[in-house]
Amino acid sequence: DTGVSQDPRHKITKRGQNVTFRCDPISEHNRLYWYRQTLGQGPEFLTYFQNEAQLEKSRLLSDRFSAERPKGSFSTLEIQRTEQGDSAMYLCASTDGNQPQHFGDGTRLSIL
Amino acid sequence: GENVEQHPSTLSVQEGDSAVIKCTYSDSASNYFPWYKQELGKRPQLIIDIRSNVGEKKDQRIAVTLNKTAKHFSLHITETQPEDSAVYFCAAGDSWGKLQFGAGTQVVVTP
Numbered sequence: 001d002t003g004v005s006q007d008p009r010h011k012i013t014k015r016g017q018n019v020t021f022r023c024d025p026i027s028e029h030n031r032l033y034w035y036r037q038t039l040g041q042g043p044e045f046l047t048y049f050q051n052e053a054q055l056e057k058s059r060l061l062s063d064r065f066s067a068e069r070p071k072g073s074f075s076t077l078e079i080q081r082t083e084q085g086d087s088a089m090y091l092c093a094s095t096d097g098n099q100p101q102h103f104g105d106g107t108r109l110s111i112l
Numbered sequence: 113g114e115n116v117e118q119h120p121s122t123l124s125v126q127e128g129d130s131a132v133i134k135c136t137y138s139d140s141a142s143n144y145f146p147w148y149k150q151e152l153g154k155r156p157q158l159i160i161d162i163r164s165n166v167g168e169k170k171d172q173r174i175a176v177t178l179n180k181t182a183k184h185f186s187l188h189i190t191e192t193q194p195e196d197s198a199v200y201f202c203a204a205g206d207s208w209g210k211l212q213f214g215a216g217t218q219v220v221v222t223p
Contacts, residue, residue: 031209042118042201042213043156056210091155095209100146103155 002026004104006092012110013082020078021107025094032075033101034067035091036060043091049075079109087111116204118214125221131189133217135202138183142212144205145178145185150216151198159200160187192221 005024013019025032030051035043046065047057051072061067064083069075079086089108093101118135125131137145143164148156162169162176162185169176173192178185189196199218203211 033209033211035211035213040216042116042203042216043211045210045212048208048210050208055208097209100158100161101209101211102158103148105155 004092004094004102006090006104006107008107009105010108010110012112014112015082015084017082018078018080019082019109020076021090021092021109022074022076023092023094023104024074025092026102029094029096029099029102030072031095031097032069033093033095034075034077035093037089037091037106038087046077082109082111084111116202116212116214118202118217120217121215122218123220125192125219127192127194127221127223129192131187131192131196131219131221133187133200133202133219134184135186135204135214136182136184137204137212139204139206139212140183141206142183142204143207144209145176146203146205146211147176147187148201148203148213149198150201156201189219192219194221194223197221 007022033048034046037043049069064080067077089106091106093103095101146161150156173190175188199216202214205211
């Protein structure tokens with residue numbers, strides 16, 4: 001399966017800790033998106049990249065959040081000083097601009 | 113704003129009946145409207161999409177209609193089957209592909 005892959009699948013951490021998630025998009029997809037999904041809600045847009053350039057960040061993305069895509073391939077999303085409200089499923093999606101977005105399985109973050 | 117509203121939040125249908133989910137959007141720049149199906153604990157899976165230059169699209173038992181003037185679009189599932197039970201999300205996207213999702217519809221198909 002050469003779909004979007006995310007790592008880890010689950011992350012449990014104590015409040016105040018830093019966490020980092022990784023997303024590997026479908027090969028040759030130049031656009032990569034991060035979304036956050038809480039229980040019973042639709043995914044909420046966080047940020048996206050065109051190759052290595054981060055083009056937009058949602059106001060949902062506080063300064064504790066940072067995302068990178070240094071070589072235009074995989075991307076990382078880091079959350080510093082985690083809070084209870086950060087508990088959610090973090091989804092990554094990719095596209096080549098002409099195709100629909102394909103989602104990964106997500107990283108489920110639980111803050112103790 | 114960029115709100116997408118989706119109704120109903122839950123939908124229970126008898127197997128074989130049709131299901132209809134409706135969404136409205138507010139951003140005039142939206143030009144792409146995908147629908148995703150998400151089963152519990154799994155990733156959202158695209159089931160059908162439509163672009164703003166098309167009014168209707170059909171794929172077997174699934175169809176989507178778009179009224180760009182009224183800014184609403186709908187998903188129609190005919191001859192529902194138990195495996196259609198899931199949460200369905202509509203979304204509206206701009207030229208950069210940024211998607212704004214509705215809150216979802218829990219569809220339950222009872223045998």
